[in-house]
Amino acid sequence: xxxxxxxxxxxxxxxxxxxxxxxxxxxxxxxxxxxxxxxxxxxxxxxxxxxxxxxxxxxxxxxxxxxxxxxxxxxxxxxxxxxxxxxxxxxxxxxxxxxxxxxxxxxxxxxxxxxxxxxxxxxxxxxxxxxxxxxxxxxxxxx
Amino acid sequence: xxxxxxxxxxxxxxxxxxxxxxxxxxxxxxxxxxxxxxxxxxxxxxxxxxxxxxxxxxxxxxxxxxxxxxxxxxxxxxxx
Numbered sequence: 001x002x003x004x005x006x007x008x009x010x011x012x013x014x015x016x017x018x019x020x021x022x023x024x025x026x027x028x029x030x031x032x033x034x035x036x037x038x039x040x041x042x043x044x045x046x047x048x049x050x051x052x053x054x055x056x057x058x059x060x061x062x063x064x065x066x067x068x069x070x071x072x073x074x075x076x077x078x079x080x081x082x083x084x085x086x087x088x089x090x091x092x093x094x095x096x097x098x099x100x101x102x103x104x105x106x107x108x109x110x111x112x113x114x115x116x117x118x119x120x121x122x123x124x125x126x127x128x129x130x131x132x133x134x135x136x137x138x139x140x141x142x143x
Numbered sequence: 144x145x146x147x148x149x150x151x152x153x154x155x156x157x158x159x160x161x162x163x164x165x166x167x168x169x170x171x172x173x174x175x176x177x178x179x180x181x182x183x184x185x186x187x188x189x190x191x192x193x194x195x196x197x198x199x200x201x202x203x204x205x206x207x208x209x210x211x212x213x214x215x216x217x218x219x220x221x222x223x
């Protein structure tokens with residue numbers, strides 16, 4: 001199954017901006033698989049989601065961002081399945097007339113996606129062990 | 144009452160990813176959490192910090208579960 005905001009396909013960075021003449025600022029965030037977490041050497045990750053629900057929740061978060069800021073453009077796509085180091089896990093892109101709103105909306109979307117959307121990460125370590133990420137139970141959501 | 148129960152991520156170490164449950168005396172999300180914690184006490188800490196969705200909508204502890212619902216136990220998210 002493929003959804004607009006959830007995919008098992010490899011993510012590529014966009015090579016062109018959305019063709020919107022009023023858009024003067026465009027912000028792109030990419031979440032990338034890194035090789036270390038909590039001091040443990042990571043070899044790869046697996047992402048799992050409650051896909052139908054995750055897709056709808058991301059769509060709702062984007063709609064909320066459009067309500068909060070005067071955006072020209074906003075999108076988010078999250079990858080599932082096995083991801084190797086350096087691969088892109090999530091892309092959030094936002095555009096607005098001026099840069100400020102694009103920056104703020106981008107941060108808002110990735111923070112909410114990270115903390116609210118039912119997507120989970122399993123980390124695989126160099127010693128052969130693996131562990132589900134504990135996720136965020138911190139109300140401040142500042143990490 | 145019959146429901147379909149979905150478990151994700153670390154919860155799958157304790158419960159099947161998808162199961163049909165016939166439940167008696169369970170009316171609310173709170174009741175279901177207690178039932179699952181009693182069924183597998185090792186999962187208690189994880190269930191306590193998990194959210195529950197009913198038919199893909201996040202539910203409160205006081206919300207009622209109805210016949211035929213698809214109920215999911217969602218551990219804290221860790222996407223991004």
